Amino acid sequence: MVTEAPPFWWRKPDWRAWGLSPFSFLYGRVAGHRMVHGRRASVPVPVICVGNFTVGGAGKTPTALTLARVAKAKGLKPGFLSRGYGGSLDVTTVVDPHHHHATAVGDEPLLLAREALTVISRRRFEGAERLVHEGADLIIMDDGFQSAQLAIDYALVVIDATRGIGNGYLVPSGPVRAPLRTQLRCASALLKVGEGNAADRTVRMAARAGKPFFAASVKVCGQEDMHGRNVLAFAGIADPTKFFRTVESLGANIAVSRTFGDHEHPGEDDIADILHMAAREGLEIVTTSKDYVRLIGHHGRADELLRACRVIEIDMVFDDHRAPGLIIDRAIAAARERRLRDGRRAK
Numbered sequence: 136m137v138t139e140a141p142p143f144w145w146r147k148p149d150w151r152a153w154g155l156s157p158f159s160f161l162y163g164r165v166a167g168h169r170m171v172h173g174r175r176a177s178v179p180v181p182v183i184c185v186g187n188f189t190v191g192g193a194g195k196t197p198t199a200l201t202l203a204r205v206a207k208a209k210g211l212k213p214g215f216l217s218r219g220y221g222g223s224l225d226v227t228t229v230v231d232p233h234h235h236h237a238t239a240v241g242d243e244p245l246l247l248a249r250e251a252l253t254v255i256s257r258r259r260f261e262g263a264e265r266l267v268h269e270g271a272d273l274i275i276m277d278d279g280f281q282s283a284q285l286a287i288d289y290a291l292v293v294i295d296a297t298r299g300i301g302n303g304y305l306v307p308s309g310p311v312r313a314p315l316r317t318q319l320r321c322a323s324a325l326l327k328v329g330e331g332n333a334a335d336r337t338v339r340m341a342a343r344a345g346k347p348f349f350a351a352s353v354k355v356c357g358q359e360d361m362h363g364r365n366v367l368a369f370a371g372i373a374d375p376t377k378f379f380r381t382v383e384s385l386g387a388n389i390a391v392s393r394t395f396g397d398h399e400h401p402g403e404d405d406i407a408d409i410l411h412m413a414a415r416e417g418l419e420i421v422t423t424s425k426d427y428v429r430l431i432g433h434h435g436r437a438d439e440l441l442r443a444c445r446v447i448e449i450d451m452v453f454d455d456h457r458a459p460g461l462i463i464d465r466a467i468a469a470a471r472e473r474r475l476r477d478g479r480r481a482k
Contacts, residue, residue: 140191140373140397144310145301152308159305166281166305166313170321173283176260177477181273181470183462184287186280188300188318188337189310192373192397193293194328194353196243196425197451199277202291203251205459206273214271215247216262216285218278219255221398227256227265236432242398242425243277259284273463280321281312288473289466291349292322298374299333319344323469324462326351328451349462350454355381357448362386367418369409371395371426378423381447390418395426403435410440421445 143151183202187193199215206213219228222241230240230248237245240255247253252271256262259276263285266274280290294300301310312318319340324347327334338348366387370378375394382389391412395401401409413420420443427446430437453459 140189140301140310143302144190144304145298148302148304148309152302152304155308156304159308162307163305163314167317169283170281170313170317175283175286177286177473178260178263178267178274179474180267180271181288181463181466182263182276182285183274183466184276184278184280184290185293186276186278186290187293187312188315189312190306190373191298191310192377193295193298194326194351194451195277195293196246197353197449198291198293198326198328198351199247199275200250201451201453202275202459202463203247206275206463207251209460209463211273211463212271213251213273213275214266214269215244215251215253216259216266216274216276216279217241217244217247217253217255218257218259219244220278222255224255225257227254227258227261229254229265229269237429238400238432242429245428245431246424247277273466280318286473288469289462290321290323291326291462292318292324293326293328294334294337295374295377296327296329296331296334297377299331299335300337315340319346322346323465324349326453328353349458351451351458352454353377353381353449354452355385355447356450360386364388365390365416365418366421367391367393367409367413367416368421369393369395369401369426370423371397371399371401371429372423373397378447381449382421385447387419387421390416398425398429400429400433401426406430406433406436406440410436410443413443419445421447424448 185195185199203213219241230244230253232248254262305311325341326349364387
């Protein structure tokens with residue numbers, strides 16, 4: 136699976152998209168067939184998948200965290216299942232946020248593990264079984280919507296209102312992971328995040344397909360007003376401009392911005408450059424929670440940068456506060472029906 140999105144994917148289609156279209160056709164045939172006809176193994180607990188239509192971030196991780204908090208409020212023990220992208224471990228592992236580093240398990244699992252039981256596994260069914268063994272009674276998959284390894288009871292597809300599905304082309308011509316109509320057929324509901332109209336066409340397609348629609352926005356938590364403060368902002372996420380807009384929404388002035396690739400660990404020279412520039416210009420350093428956890432356990436001057444950073448923490452807030460609970464209830468009901476079907480087939 137491609138995990139980095141080149142800039143031309145998010146613009147009007149040009150010669151690069153057209154030239155790669157034969158490869159996109161083949162990619163789409165394989166990805167679509169896998170989604171529809173893949174053999175999905177079942178586990179005895181409800182499975183919610185928080186995914187997206189495209190390569191790149193749309194807000195899956197904060198959405199998964201919100202669902203876990205609501206599940207715990209309902210008396211459930213949720214467990215997160217992640218592939219652990221960006222980490223080096225290739226064995227199924229229970230993530231310990233006090234022991235593991237991002238180089239081993241990936242940055243997103245470390246954030247998830249702060250909230251609830253988290254397992255990383257390249258083999259999702261094996262990871263799901265481990266979560267059940269550890270006592271989880273609800274599994275929340277962070278990504279994996281296009282995977283055919285695990286039976287999903289509720290697939291919530293997150294779409295960014297500003298970027299939508301980019302140029303609408305399939306990988307490698309664009310960011311779309313599988314034919315859009317196939318993905319819509321497999322989705323349970325859509326979640327549009329933020330303001331903008333780039334996702335409106337896709338939302339209308341989902342509505343015509345009878346798919347429920349929710350809306351949400353990213354809210355900064357635990358930050359006082361930063362009005363008038365001059366900052367150096369750095370981010371290594373799928374859409375750094377989204378983070379920069381969030382910082383500016385707090386009233387800060389971004390004097391310097393540094394971007395890295397999604398999940399990229401900054402090098403020693405990068406860290407030294409950030410510290411030097413901030414000190415020289417008298418700037419406060421701000422970053423994302425993902426970038427912060429990637430620095431933990433890093434060598435060299437990483438500890439110095441950790442102490443200097445202000446982390447901008449965010450929450451995913453649904454417009455309808457009842458929506459996360461409704462999603463969980465529907466997943467539980469769907470899992471019950473799935474187990475009944477499995478029982479009938481076994482007879």
